Amino acid sequence: RESPSCLEYVPTGAPVGPADTRALTCSRCRCQPQQHHPTDAEGYDPHSAEQVALRRVFDERLQSPAEVSASRKARGDAAFRASNFRTAYEHYSAALAADPDSAPLLANRCQAYLKVGKAEFALPDAERAVALAPDWPKGWYRLGTALAKLDRPAEAAEAFTKACGLDPGNREAALALQRARKSAEAAEQLAAELEKARKSTTRRQAYDAKSCAQFEAKERAKKRGVIKSFADWTEEHTAAFEHEYKATWTPPPGVQLITNTGG
DSSP states (O other): OOSOOTTOEEEOSOOSSTTOOTTEEETTTOOOTTSOOOTTSTTOOTTSHHHHHHHHTTOGGGSOHHHHHHHHHHHHHHHHHTTOHHHHHHHHHHHHHHOTTOHHHHHHHHHHHHHTTOHHHHHHHHHHHHHHOTTOHHHHHHHHHHHHHTTOHHHHHHHHHHHHHHOTTOHHHHHHHHHHHHHHHHHHHHHHHHHHHHHHHHHHHHHHHHHHHHHHHHHHHHHTTSOSSGGGOOHHHHHHHHHHHHHHOOOOTTOOOOOOOOO
16 A cells, blocks of 8 residues: 555564564554554654654663663563473573673573473583672582583582582572582492493403413314314413413403413
8 A cells, every 4th residue: 555554564574483573563653563653643753762762662672782681581580480491591591692791691591491401501501600600609509400410410519519618508509419419429339330340341251252262272273283182282382372362462441461370
């Protein structure tokens, strides 16, 4: 039509979701769908300070970074309280885009990520938070929680120790530290048991491999006529085999060559 109304909108960007209308503006007055204005009203100026101020409520492009950050944080907090954790971290992400060096925002998004099982995304936020605010106990607590979720109890215990040192009265951090220490001790004990079992298995495999190699050496000696039967295998033959085997065999880590001591 020659004179489009305020109900006709043109896209000015890509929406971030199905409910995002910020990318739409009126083709005449440039308002958004949430704020309709008649285009033929007497004295109406869409660029006046009054109209721009009204549109600021709905249009983040007209807001300062501090305003965007505060608004998105408030929406993220509300979503988190309602257990809408994915919506919460999306709002926190938008807030961080406006204020990337905010330790509280990073800690909040970290917590939202943890609530939906995204510990691998929560960890960088926690690390960034403690880098920005090393004397803030909550940042260290978030870092410890993320590390614990990623099965890194020893590092989690270190983070919780920092949190407790900065806030000695924080019972939640103290309990988390106890759990992390117990998990770290259990993990260390399990690692020691697995290493012991690995070495035992490797030694047994090494012994079996050597026994097979010695049997094959006896077979070769018998075919060449060096011995008539295995009963003719002497200590001198064993010593020669040991020397040759030791020169060609590479033992696995933690395993020594088993040699014949005679007798």
